[in-house]
Structures are given as structure tokens and as C-alpha cells.
Amino acid sequence: MDSTVVTIAVIQRECFSLTEESLNSLYENTDLPFKMVYIDGASPRATRQYLQNQSKERGFELIRVEKYLQPNQARNIAFRHTQTPYIAFVDNDCLFRQGWLTKLLECARETGAEVVTPIITEGSNPAFETVHCIGGETVAFEEEVQGVTKKGIRDEIHYKKHRATDVLDEMTRCETGLTEFHCVLVKTELLHRLGGLDEGMINTKEHLDFSLAIKHANARLFLEPESVVNYVGDSPLKxxxxxxxxxxxxxxxxxxxxxxxxxxxxxxxxxxxxxxxxxxxxxxxxxxxxxxxxxxxxxxxxxxxxxxxxxxxxxxxxxxxxxxxxxxxxxxxxxxxxxx
Structure with missing residues (x-):
């Protein structure tokens, strides 16, 4: 009987040139059995061929779509191909610290959390030195527009742009109010309850919508500080x-x-x-x-x-x-x- 409990779903965020570096980092730093679904939306020929070769060599499921996909489209495709109790969404421009997935799963099991976010850093040369997201909150606000009070919600990210070494030692496992999709572990049961991710959130603030949906579903979202993932970001494009x-x-x-x-x-x-x-x-x-x-x-x-x-x-x-x-x-x- 297959004891694998998590499927890693790799989503193409905004570029293709980091595909190989990110995939190698994922395999080198993941220390437990996992399934993988890689969603390839019309990548260029070299990337397509690389992924086809890696899929055969490493044994992961590659789903090729001959159109560009927006993030929640791709995530929902991966979700429908997931049979494990957990799914870890990761972007294709991330690097991973050793044990990142093990720590996310430990947190989910020990707390009962339906969603777990790692510490997300950003940058390259060097990576892992600047905070991108350490959880956060969805904050309701009121604003005057032409004399009329308007209601809104915004995302507030904790410690954004701080030096990681200045804050990581302070972090402890805790509930939080915000996650981002660079990397997040989700119970598939929650996604079934939600009917998948909202594809009406086409290309921005889908993480804010998901964070609100978690709260609305009375689910729990935890930050696991011993899991660290780096979003490279802002690389010059080919x-x-x-x-x-x-x-x-x-x-x-x-x-x-x-x-x-x-x-x-x-x-x-x-x-x-x-x-x-x-x-x-x-x-x-x-x-x-x-x-x-x-x-x-x-x-x-x-x-x-x-x-x-x-x-x-x-x-x-x-x-x-x-x-x-x-x-x-x-x-x-x-x-x-x-x-x-």
C-alpha cells in the first residue's frame, strides 16, 4: 500500500528560465516520499524538452497544456490530479531549504491545521537573506471616497524586506492570517470543501482571496518557521x-x-x-x-x-x-x- 501522503504541485509563476535550478533544489532538499504533478503551460521548446526528460527520469506526472495558464487554473488542474491527503503548491522559481516539506507536514499533523505556510524569503546571489513573507493578516479598513465611506480588505505581510537573520530566531510556530502561493501546504479535503481555488482571481491577490476563504471555512492556517523557501523573483527575462x-x-x-x-x-x-x-x-x-x-x-x-x-x-x-x-x-x- 502506498504510504505517500503529499503531492507537490509545481506551478509556472511568471518565467521559465529558473525551471532547472528550482527542480534540482526541490529534489535535493526534500527528505520524504512524495508524488509530484508538474503543470506546464506552453513553455518554450527547451523547457518543454527538459521537463519531459525529467518526468521520465524522476517519475513525476507532467501535464502539458498548449496554452498559457493563470495560476489558479494551473493549481486546479494539479488539485484534480491529486489523490493524497495533502498538496503542496510551489512556484517554479523557488529554492528550498533542507527539510522544508517534512516540517510543513509535521506542523499540519501536530496542530491539525488545514493550511501551513513556511517562511518565505526572496532574492538571489545570495538567496534566503531577505524576508518576503512570514505570514500576515487580512485587515479590514474604511476609506473616504468623495465623502462616502467605503469598505475594503488589504493584506499586511509580516517583516517584509527585513533581513532574515534579524527575525528568524524570534519566530515560533503560530496561527497566522495570511499565506502566499510561492509555497503552501493544504489539506486536499479543504480544497474539496471550497470547490477548488477561485479562477475568478485571475492573476493578482489570489493569495488574499484564499486566506479569506480559509477563515470563512473555519479552517486553521499556521506558520511553520522551521520550513524555509526562497522566492527568487525579479530575474531578467529572456x-x-x-x-x-x-x-x-x-x-x-x-x-x-x-x-x-x-x-x-x-x-x-x-x-x-x-x-x-x-x-x-x-x-x-x-x-x-x-x-x-x-x-x-x-x-x-x-x-x-x-x-x-x-x-x-x-x-x-x-x-x-x-x-x-x-x-x-x-x-x-x-x-x-x-x-x-
Missing amino acids: ADELPFYFFRWNTRFARKSMLNLCRKWHLDPDTEFVKRRSDLSWRRQHQLAQFFAHGVSGNSKAMAVVRKVISPFDQLIDYLVYLRSRKNLANPTEALEGTG
Whole structure:
């Protein structure tokens, strides 16, 4: 009888070039038996071939879809292919500390928590030195808009951008109010109760929606400080990654995501928080500036000029990507699935 209790679901976050480094780190630092489902949404040829070879060599399930996928689409595909009591969602641009998964499972079993988040650091060269997320809270707020009181909810992340060495020794296992999807362990029973993850949260704040859903379901979310995962993030993109990046961080999809969040949780859609989180142009313009003007990336004034020049092109590309991609997002993920 198979005693494996956890399936690792790898999701492509925004790039492909970290695939090999991340996968090697995962295998080198995972010290218990696991199943794996790797969701590949239309990766470039070299990545596709690498994943096919690794799937055969390491024995994990590779599901290839010939379209780009937004995060919760990919996660729901992985969820439907999971038969174990737990699923660990991880992004394909993460690095892992030894024992990360063992500690998450220990926390879930010892506390009964339905969801467990590790400490998430960020960066590269060096990695694991800057805090990205150590849990947090979903905070209700009120805001005056043209003399009218509006209600909203925002995410507040603990210790973001602090030096990891300054805070990690203080951390103890505890309940928390916020998780992110760079890495999170979830009881599959909870996902069944929720009906999967909400694909109306297309490309932003899906972690905030999930954190609210955990609370609404009377489930428990714990932070396990002995599990540490590093989100590399903000790596310069290669040419064949730019189309996926523009799809991933489309502003119109972000607006739809935020409106869905407001409808679902009875929030007002015209708060500054919603407006700010609906504009993802800063992400795209930053990457375009790095791509086309890499030689001046360390010069803030020069980069500001480059972004200003790039801005109208970014807006046009963003609109064209939306027109091309919206039909795909209207389809249920069951219709998108294929195999590697």
C-alpha cells in the first residue's frame, strides 16, 4: 500500500528560465516520499524538452497544456490530479531549504491545521537573506471616497524586506492570517470543501482571496518557521519568456480579479487599494526596461527615462494580450488539460 501522503504541485509563476535550478533544489532538499504533478503551460521548446526528460527520469506526472495558464487554473488542474491527503503548491522559481516539506507536514499533523505556510524569503546571489513573507493578516479598513465611506480588505505581510537573520530566531510556530502561493501546504479535503481555488482571481491577490476563504471555512492556517523557501523573483527575462510574462501580469485581468474579490467578499470596488492593485504596468515596464536597456539598469534616472519611452508600447501590448487571451480564461480548466 502506498504510504505517500503529499503531492507537490509545481506551478509556472511568471518565467521559465529558473525551471532547472528550482527542480534540482526541490529534489535535493526534500527528505520524504512524495508524488509530484508538474503543470506546464506552453513553455518554450527547451523547457518543454527538459521537463519531459525529467518526468521520465524522476517519475513525476507532467501535464502539458498548449496554452498559457493563470495560476489558479494551473493549481486546479494539479488539485484534480491529486489523490493524497495533502498538496503542496510551489512556484517554479523557488529554492528550498533542507527539510522544508517534512516540517510543513509535521506542523499540519501536530496542530491539525488545514493550511501551513513556511517562511518565505526572496532574492538571489545570495538567496534566503531577505524576508518576503512570514505570514500576515487580512485587515479590514474604511476609506473616504468623495465623502462616502467605503469598505475594503488589504493584506499586511509580516517583516517584509527585513533581513532574515534579524527575525528568524524570534519566530515560533503560530496561527497566522495570511499565506502566499510561492509555497503552501493544504489539506486536499479543504480544497474539496471550497470547490477548488477561485479562477475568478485571475492573476493578482489570489493569495488574499484564499486566506479569506480559509477563515470563512473555519479552517486553521499556521506558520511553520522551521520550513524555509526562497522566492527568487525579479530575474531578467529572456526573449521567449516575455509573452508569458505579459499574459501573467495583464492589467485588465488584474482589474477583473480585484472586482471579483470585491463582489465575493462584499467590498467596495473604488478604494485606492483596489485601484493600486489593479495596475500591474510597473511590473511589465520594469522587465521591458531591463530587457531593452540592460546596460543602464543600475542608473535610476536612465531607467525612469526608458520606462517613460516604453509606457505607450506596454499599454498597447497589454491590450492586445488581453484580447487574445480572454477566451482561454473563459474556458473551464477541464477543457484545457493534456499530458506530457
